[in-house]
Amino acid sequence: MNLSTSTLNHQSAAGRRLGHLERLEAESIYILREIAAEAKNPVMMYSIGKDSAVLLHLAAKAFAPGRIPFTVLHIDTGWKFKEMIALRDRTAERLQLDLRVYTNPEGLADNINPFDHGSVYTDIMKTEALKQALNQGGFDAAIGGARRDEEKSRAKERIFSFRTADHRWNPKAQRPECWDLYNTQINAGESIRVFPLSNWTELDIWQYIAQERIEVVPLYFAAERPVVTREGQLIMVDDERFRLQDGETPVLKTVRFRTLGCYPLTAAIESEAADIESVLRETQQSRLSERAGRLIDSQHNSSMERKKMEGYF
Amino acid sequence: MRAELNTVEQDWLRIVTCGSVDDGKSTLLGRLIAASQSLSDDQWHVLERDSARHGKAGVGKIDYALLVDGLEDEVAQGITIDVAYRYFASAKRKFVVADSPGHVQYTRNMVTAASNADVGLLLVDAQQGISEQTRRHLFILDMMGITEVVIAINKMDLVAFSEARFCELVGQLETLSASMSLRIHAQPVAARDGDGIAEDGFANMPWFAGVSLLAHLEQLSPKAAAVEDASLWVQGVIRPDHRYRGYTGQLDGGSLAVGDQIEVLPSRKSAVIESISVGGASKTEAFAGHSVAFELDRELDISRGDLVVKSGYEVQVGQRLRAQLVWMDEQPLRVGRRYRLRLGTRWVDATITRTERVLDVEKLQFEPASEVGLNDIVWVEIDTETPVAFSPYAERHKLGAFVLVDKVSLATVGAGMLSAALARDSRIPFRDLAENRPSETAKLLWITGLPKSGKSSLANALADALKSHGHNPYVLDFSNIRLGLNRDLGFSDADRVEHRRRVAEVAKLMLDAGVTVIAAFVSPFAHERRAARDTVGESRFCEIYLDTPVEICKQRDTEGQFARARQGKLAWVPGVNSDYDVPTRADIHLDGQQSIESLVKQVLAEL
Numbered sequence: 001m002n003l004s005t006s007t008l009n010h011q012s013a014a015g016r017r018l019g020h021l022e023r024l025e026a027e028s029i030y031i032l033r034e035i036a037a038e039a040k041n042p043v044m045m046y047s048i049g050k051d052s053a054v055l056l057h058l059a060a061k062a063f064a065p066g067r068i069p070f071t072v073l074h075i076d077t078g079w080k081f082k083e084m085i086a087l088r089d090r091t092a093e094r095l096q097l098d099l100r101v102y103t104n105p106e107g108l109a110d111n112i113n114p115f116d117h118g119s120v121y122t123d124i125m126k127t128e129a130l131k132q133a134l135n136q137g138g139f140d141a142a143i144g145g146a147r148r149d150e151e152k153s154r155a156k157e158r159i160f161s162f163r164t165a166d167h168r169w170n171p172k173a174q175r176p177e178c179w180d181l182y183n184t185q186i187n188a189g190e191s192i193r194v195f196p197l198s199n200w201t202e203l204d205i206w207q208y209i210a211q212e213r214i215e216v217v218p219l220y221f222a223a224e225r226p227v228v229t230r231e232g233q234l235i236m237v238d239d240e241r242f243r244l245q246d247g248e249t250p251v252l253k254t255v256r257f258r259t260l261g262c263y264p265l266t267a268a269i270e271s272e273a274a275d276i277e278s279v280l281r282e283t284q285q286s287r288l289s290e291r292a293g294r295l296i297d298s299q300h301n302s303s304m305e306r307k308k309m310e311g312y313f
Numbered sequence: 314m315r316a317e318l319n320t321v322e323q324d325w326l327r328i329v330t331c332g333s334v335d336d337g338k339s340t341l342l343g344r345l346i347a348a349s350q351s352l353s354d355d356q357w358h359v360l361e362r363d364s365a366r367h368g369k370a371g372v373g374k375i376d377y378a379l380l381v382d383g384l385e386d387e388v389a390q391g392i393t394i395d396v397a398y399r400y401f402a403s404a405k406r407k408f409v410v411a412d413s414p415g416h417v418q419y420t421r422n423m424v425t426a427a428s429n430a431d432v433g434l435l436l437v438d439a440q441q442g443i444s445e446q447t448r449r450h451l452f453i454l455d456m457m458g459i460t461e462v463v464i465a466i467n468k469m470d471l472v473a474f475s476e477a478r479f480c481e482l483v484g485q486l487e488t489l490s491a492s493m494s495l496r497i498h499a500q501p502v503a504a505r506d507g508d509g510i511a512e513d514g515f516a517n518m519p520w521f522a523g524v525s526l527l528a529h530l531e532q533l534s535p536k537a538a539a540v541e542d543a544s545l546w547v548q549g550v551i552r553p554d555h556r557y558r559g560y561t562g563q564l565d566g567g568s569l570a571v572g573d574q575i576e577v578l579p580s581r582k583s584a585v586i587e588s589i590s591v592g593g594a595s596k597t598e599a600f601a602g603h604s605v606a607f608e609l610d611r612e613l614d615i616s617r618g619d620l621v622v623k624s625g626y627e628v629q630v631g632q633r634l635r636a637q638l639v640w641m642d643e644q645p646l647r648v649g650r651r652y653r654l655r656l657g658t659r660w661v662d663a664t665i666t667r668t669e670r671v672l673d674v675e676k677l678q679f680e681p682a683s684e685v686g687l688n689d690i691v692w693v694e695i696d697t698e699t700p701v702a703f704s705p706y707a708e709r710h711k712l713g714a715f716v717l718v719d720k721v722s723l724a725t726v727g728a729g730m731l732s733a734a735l736a737r738d739s740r741i742p743f744r745d746l747a748e749n750r751p752s753e754t755a756k757l758l759w760i761t762g763l764p765k766s767g768k769s770s771l772a773n774a775l776a777d778a779l780k781s782h783g784h785n786p787y788v789l790d791f792s793n794i795r796l797g798l799n800r801d802l803g804f805s806d807a808d809r810v811e812h813r814r815r816v817a818e819v820a821k822l823m824l825d826a827g828v829t830v831i832a833a834f835v836s837p838f839a840h841e842r843r844a845a846r847d848t849v850g851e852s853r854f855c856e857i858y859l860d861t862p863v864e865i866c867k868q869r870d871t872e873g874q875f876a877r878a879r880q881g882k883l884a885w886v887p888g889v890n891s892d893y894d895v896p897t898r899a900d901i902h903l904d905g906q907q908s909i910e911s912l913v914k915q916v917l918a919e920l
Contacts, residue, residue, distance in 0.1 A: 058592075176421050183725045
């Protein structure tokens with residue numbers, strides 16, 4: 001008994017170096033606890049994707065055995081995949097989330113949709129909707145699942161990212177962020193976006209999902225799905241609202257998604273990876289970055305930066 | 314397949330990059346990312362497209378810098394203006410790179426980037442050589458406590474891949490860093506064409522005996538600070554019901570186990586750990602880096618901002634603190650203004666009561682401070698509204714690092730590193746009475762040099778000369794310290810540190826009493842001398858380097874110290890079988906071959 005204790009102590013003195021997933025988990029939990037302690041009225045954005053799934057999982061761990069002390073908000077454009085909505089409701093039930101679903105009422109009344117309105121659709125149903133929901137809830141901090149490795153302008157984003165009263169991001173006036181000493185101080189009306197997954201990569205996310213056996217939307221795994229090909233991208237026909245162009249016929253292909261958003265704007269990839277192990281292997285060997293599947297990003301290399309400055313996450 | 318999943322845990326290394334605007338830093342980073350094979354097809358496609366559109370590598374060539382330059386304006390201006398984070402992985406390791414800009418005016422970004430890095434990657438242009446910025450970056454990395462710096466000597470193609478030029482620069486860099494705590498290692502590269510980046514990049518530099526830059530970064534293991542005692546800043550309390558009351562925080566240093574006794578600061582109450590959980594799962598022990606929740610065996614009044622340490626680890630508690638501060642705001646620092654100070658999870662109101670000295674970035678010396686503005690590095694005295702628990706930053710980053718926030722703009726205006734609590738004597742009643750105020754005029758003259766370099770003789774001659782000028786000097790040296798106050802100390806590393814600490818503290822008391830002190834000790838390490846400087850305060854410390862060639866010291870060695878050291882009979886003789894950090898920034902540099910009279914004259918003239 002004495003011997004084993006001293007062996008243990010010896011190991012501790014030598015210091016156990018944490019692996020990268022352990023370090024990422026610990027850092028994210030630290031950040032979530034910081035925002036819970038410092039914000040008056042924080043909200044966690046829930047997009048139902050894999051990053052959101054990891055974020056929720058981490059939040060559950062951070063406050064166990066207690067409940068997640070945040071309101072959880074989903075901005076519903078009305079055009080999400082059916083399977084996403086199903087998982088959302090299941091998860092809210094399982095984790096007893098204080099879930100709020102928000103859709104821009106004017107956008108809904110005007111039938112703003114991705115087929116007729118292009119980039120205006122994103123502005124109204126996502127960016128505007130988000131601002132409305134944040135104002136309505138009076139939230140002073142909004143937690144998101146964005147990662148710095150997703151896209152160039154995200155690579156410069158702070159973990160605690162300051163937003164003006166009209167939710168704008170000013171990349172040139174960001175607060176310096178030293179050590180893990182986050183500046184959480186804001187004036188009334190201003191807010192902070194918090195990104196606990198900043199230092200995670202897509203591969204880390206999948207490795208962690210596999211390790212922790214986190215439930216994700218089945219669309220991430222390969223299956224036969226009805227798709228059409230547009231400008232070289234595979235778009236899934238998820239419901240009858242999809243507008244087929246002349247000569248287009250949906251065909252069944254074995255596809256999966258690396259990222260999930262509004263179904264008419266999210267491209268699938270051809271893949272046979274039908275379970276977590278295969279997805280992990282495919283991600284490790286991947287030659288395509290994930291946001292290539294997001295049509296709204298690719299019009300302009302810096303379109304994400306524009307959207308962020310306007311208030312998009 | 315299971316086995317594969319179980320081994321996904323990888324080691325990782327956090328790097329801060331720095332270099333001047335034209336050193337080719339972005340290109341080097343882009344090359345490293347490409348060489349580690351983590352570039353995807355569509356990233357290649359975008360890179361080719363962007364290279365054709367606004368690449369600077371030449372027609373038909375890939376501009377690797379475009380992989381890392383981000384915001385729109387920067388692409389247009391051809392420069393990087395902020396801290397950007399990059400992630401890439403090779404087969405052996407994951408890398409997190411904080412890319413910090415090289416402009417003079419962006420010190421704050423470099424400090425920001427370095428604050429979360431394990432190692433530094435510094436670029437030097439092989440043709441231009443060591444620039445002012447190189448010196449400045451090394452200085453900042455050292456100040457931030459980065460212990461390992463990899464220096465990429467870039468654009469080797471412009472100096473015909475010359476080994477001689479490489480060695481010349483390495484020599485200059487070694488001299489430059491001699492007085493610093495960090496270790497440097499140089500790699501020759503030509504990032505634009507990929508030379509020296511990966512193992513296949515040495516066709517033009519067959520003379521280089523080391524591994525490639527990427528391979529070096531893969532195997533580098535930064536020396537973790539030897540912190541064995543766990544500590545934790547309390548983030549909050551989890552209390553779902555009356556049965557559970559868990560305190561949360563991220564563990565720094567060592568480990569914490571069920572049954573361990575802990576101390577809470579600043580209240581200094583003790584308790585025993587009853588349970589620990591990591592990410593909601595119950596454990597018997599948690600390790601440095603883990604985010605934990607723990608319960609105690611008794612009810613204590615603990616809240617966010619308290620510091621918890623494993624019993625036995627001594628931290629300081631103070632209200633008047635001395636710190637090095639990097640000013641990050643357009644508005645100049647205002648002495649007497651109240652700021653919000655964040656140390657760990659503790660927020661406390663604080664006032665800067667004095668700016669002691671500000672770094673002259675040209676000379677890399679601290680000069681008396683007047684106005685302190687954006688990007689200035691300054692020694693300050695800070696008063697906090699209530700006492701705070703801390704350790705010096707040099708000893709423990711997490712317990713000594715702080716940020717300052719302006720109470721009106723709420724901007725982060727400063728990042729600082731605590732060095733010591735100041736003597737409480739000026740806070741006691743009657744603080745305004747002249748006789749109780751520590752003397753500001755007495756100085757500590759710290760003579761360093763090899764054994765037998767003539768330190769004691771110089772010290773005594775100096776004392777005589779000062780007496781004749783009406784001063785009241787006192788000499789501290791081997792005979793009255795090592796044989797008296799410190800006779801319980803040997804020459805182990807720990808004893809040497811304690812020896813130096815006691816000498817500095819004794820000197821400080823004497824200075825406060827108005828006595829000029831002349832200390833004559835080998836004091837071979839730059840960090841020891843700096844610690845003494847910190848103890849008595851920059852303005853009262855004067856380092857005198859008695860530079861006597863080792864051959865002459867040997868001739869003077871009548872006791873045979875040098876000979877015995879060479880034979881291995883004496884374990885520790887600096888200059889023979891132990892290191893001596895040659896001072897590069899001594900306040901006074903003396904040639905030990907000159908006569909004592911001449912040396913005394915030089916010192917008096919400098920004072």
